[in-house]
Amino acid sequence: MNGIKNAVFTDKSIRLLGKNQYTFNVESGSTRTEIKQWVELFFGVKVIAMNSHRLPIKVKGRRVRSIKGHKKHYKRMIITLQPGYSIPPLRKKRKELELKNTK
Template sequence: MMEMHSILKRMLVTEKSTIEKDEKNKYYFEVDSRANKIEIRKAAEKLLKVVVDDVHVINIKGKKKRMGRTMGKRKDWKKAVITLSPGNSIDIYGV
């Protein structure tokens, strides 16, 4: 079992996530790559004090980038889409 504070790394605030937050009560987070759906749900409920309806997890592959004449690669990471039950919300600017 992972430590709760290390599971949710940061909230992703983009144009798409803001629209989803307003219309469907969905919030996007960057999470630890070793965390599973159950751990993400428990961490969100305990740390953010909300009721979670659903969790979707997406593994994002790092892009290949050129640095001078050598090719490099950004790190792989995991994204979680957390759907909250009606009546719950997260203050995105206070997190």
């Protein structure tokens, strides 16, 4: 898949898995419709909503609004699936992380 770079596993993204929402880093040039089609074809699920945002750039430990010529080459997408659908490998990863955090 050319558009999706990787799945994201942060504290927030793990909480969102309980709401049937999955977080991915995608290429910045990808459109929402392309990402939706890729997710539906690759995982065999139905997408009902998508939210995206660009991560802020950090310079020497502080955030900067804009630096000319410096921007991330990806954006983050939060994808909500219809009830009854899930992405099994990511669900398994969530359980492993929860078990690790409880120890």
